[in-house]
Amino acid sequence: MVRLLHLSDIHLGSSLIHGRLNPATGLNTRLEDFIAALTFCIDRAIAEPVDLVLFGGDAFPDAMPPPLVQEAFAQQFRRLADAQIPTVLLVGNHDQHAHGQGGASLAIYRTLGVPGFIVGDQLETHLIITRSGPIQVVTLPWLNRSALLTKPETEGLGLVEVKQLFMERLATTIDTAIHQLDATIPTVLLAHLMADTAEFGEERSLNVGKGFIVPLSLLAQPEFDYVALGHVHRHQVLWTSPPVIYPGSIERVDFGEEGETKGFILAEINKTATTWEFCPIPSRPFLTLDVDLTTITDDPQAHLLQLIEHAPIGQAIVRLRYRLRSEQTALIDLASLHGALALAHTFSIHPELVTQLPRARLPKLGLGQTITPLAALDLYLEQRPDLDGLASELRIAATTLLHPQAPGELAAPMQTALRLDLPEAYGP
Ligand SMILES: [Mn+2]
Numbered sequence: 001m002v003r004l005l006h007l008s009d010i011h012l013g014s015s016l017i018h019g020r021l022n023p024a025t026g027l028n029t030r031l032e033d034f035i036a037a038l039t040f041c042i043d044r045a046i047a048e049p050v051d052l053v054l055f056g057g058d059a060f061p062d063a064m065p066p067p068l069v070q071e072a073f074a075q076q077f078r079r080l081a082d083a084q085i086p087t088v089l090l091v092g093n094h095d096q097h098a099h100g101q102g103g104a105s106l107a108i109y110r111t112l113g114v115p116g117f118i119v120g121d122q123l124e125t126h127l128i129i130t131r132s133g134p135i136q137v138v139t140l141p142w143l144n145r146s147a148l149l150t151k152p153e154t155e156g157l158g159l160v161e162v163k164q165l166f167m168e169r170l171a172t173t174i175d176t177a178i179h180q181l182d183a184t185i186p187t188v189l190l191a192h193l194m195a196d197t198a199e200f201g202e203e204r205s206l207n208v209g210k211g212f213i214v215p216l217s218l219l220a221q222p223e224f225d226y227v228a229l230g231h232v233h234r235h236q237v238l239w240t241s242p243p244v245i246y247p248g249s250i251e252r253v254d255f256g257e258e259g260e261t262k263g264f265i266l267a268e269i270n271k272t273a274t275t276w277e278f279c280p281i282p283s284r285p286f287l288t289l290d291v292d293l294t295t296i297t298d299d300p301q302a303h304l305l306q307l308i309e310h311a312p313i314g315q316a317i318v319r320l321r322y323r324l325r326s327e328q329t330a331l332i333d334l335a336s337l338h339g340a341l342a343l344a345h346t347f348s349i350h351p352e353l354v355t356q357l358p359r360a361r362l363p364k365l366g367l368g369q370t371i372t373p374l375a376a377l378d379l380y381l382e383q384r385p386d387l388d389g390l391a392s393e394l395r396i397a398a399t400t401l402l403h404p405q406a407p408g409e410l411a412a413p414m415q416t417a418l419r420l421d422l423p424e425a426y427g428p
Helices: 029-047 067-082 105-111 159-179 202-210 300-309 326-331 334-343 373-383 385-402 411-420
Strands: 002-007 052-055 087-090 117-120 124-130 133-140 187-192 226-230 236-240 243-246 263-269 275-280 286-292 317-325 346-354
Touching: 002 029, 002 133, 002 226, 029 067, 029 263, 052 133, 067 087, 087 133, 087 187, 105 117, 117 124, 117 133, 133 159, 226 263, 286 300, 300 317, 300 326, 300 334, 317 326, 317 334, 326 346, 326 385, 334 346, 346 385, 373 385
Parallel strands: 002 052, 052 087, 087 117, 133 187, 187 226, 226 243, 286 317, 317 346
Antiparallel strands: 002 263, 124 133, 236 243, 263 275
16 A cells, blocks of 8 residues: 655746735745645655655746746755655646747756656656555656647648547557556556546636547546546546546635635555545635625725625735726725725735616717717727727726826726736646
8 A cells, every 4th residue: 555645736936916025035925825835745745754746747837937936846845855755746738848849847857866756747657666565657747739649640630630639649558558557556647637527717718728638538447546637726536436636736826716725635545445535735815805886876985895894804815806887986995995905915906897878879980979088988999899808997097097086096906907917827
């Protein structure tokens, strides 16, 4: 029986936008949160101690982490080398350079020959001798089409045919690996991929089309005693015999993971029966406060303040979203909202202006007609569905320009909103 700790999707150095500078250390507090979560995992591995640590991929937001981040990662994993706990680092999509060319951020651990460390950057079976006996680990890193298919093979094929050919090739490759296994030794498949039955948060759905979706039947094979997955940030169990498990990310990368409990898996691998448990990691809460003020006839500011007062915002990363009518904007005092939210770790404010004019009654541009600048903006936005995501910010900016309030009063939330709407490259 081999005891192992399975963690995944560390993404060290992401979510910085939700942090602030810690004046005591000079570090972004979110980097510190992520380091604390990783430290929690490594502490447990050493305290047990486990016989083996499996990392399911996506160490950093990209393949070129800054030295400070690279070092923080190495400091934690080095503790496993010191404790003589064998460790497999699997390469995820975020660990590869573009198109899989030019190596991966984790390959340095092989180059340095860190004792007991294995870098899984290809489909390969590793026989690892642990304190509690041997175990076979089949590594299946994030695969691009070029890993299994050659250019001439895919020439002239459509996307559907390429995907089908890729899946056939993957099935054959896994099959070959399975046939070469020693059936008397416990075996784990460690894979970074999107399984067809996996569920993920709404904000991640945009990333689905990027890679290949692997059928669960390819993974849940009886030759494996445990299937350790990485890639999807929400912890989930896809199959029980053998267990096919995403531990999920160790900290929240963005608001898409707001409601998720973070953790890792401790498992006992056996040829007869594998047992496992999910171990939660203390993590900083994300909290969305959402309110529609358009139906409110009295003071909208009082509603916002009451909402904030009754919410558990202490130490949380908070976003306040409210919908309001244009004539209500003058009733919102942003300075006092900022004051009320000050207990949060960090916060952002996202007002959404709801236009009251029914589209059909909008005046059309034409000779001899005059329309207000804001109506003109609405007409313009109607013609530009590609700007939908920016429409509310543009309306607020225009309102501010046309009806100036106290200097800078609307400038601050605009910045916050725009800053947080930047696409984050930390998808699964
Ligand atoms: Mn991934």
